[in-house]
Amino acid sequence: MFLLIALDGELIDGVIFKCTPEEFDELTEIEGIGQAPYCAKRLWARVADLDALPARELARRIRRSYDLVIAKLPKKTRATLPTSALPPIHPGTIKSSL
Numbered sequence: 001m002f003l004l005i006a007l008d009g010e011l012i013d014g015v016i017f018k019c020t021p022e023e024f025d026e027l028t029e030i031e032g033i034g035q036a037p038y039c040a041k042r043l044w045a046r047v048a049d050l051d052a053l054p055a056r057e058l059a060r061r062i063r064r065s066y067d068l069v070i071a072k073l074p075k076k077t078r079a080t081l082p083t084s085a086l087p088p089i090h091p092g093t094i095k096s097s098l
Helices: 021-027 055-072 075-080 091-097
Strands: 003-008 011-018 033-035 044-047
Touching: 003 055, 011 055, 021 044, 021 055
Parallel strands: none
Antiparallel strands: 003 011, 011 044, 033 044
8 A cells, every 4th residue: 555545425535645754744844734544653644635735746745655665565576566567647637636
């Protein structure tokens, strides 16, 4: 798991992604971003207000989350993943699809 999309009925209520403790501290300084509930303290950020980050920055953070999760997998497991397991994230489509 590297990304969660929080739903409230049919509405997007935010996104949750993995980050480093340093990134977490930086992100939680921004209004609309905080600790993700029920996730490891200071390792998962919840963006409740999708306007809190520009689309390009949100796309970069999601990609970074994927990279952090993949890096922790055993080498054997990583070797089974295609090199492009996560397609490129296009910033213009993030907020429109969320």
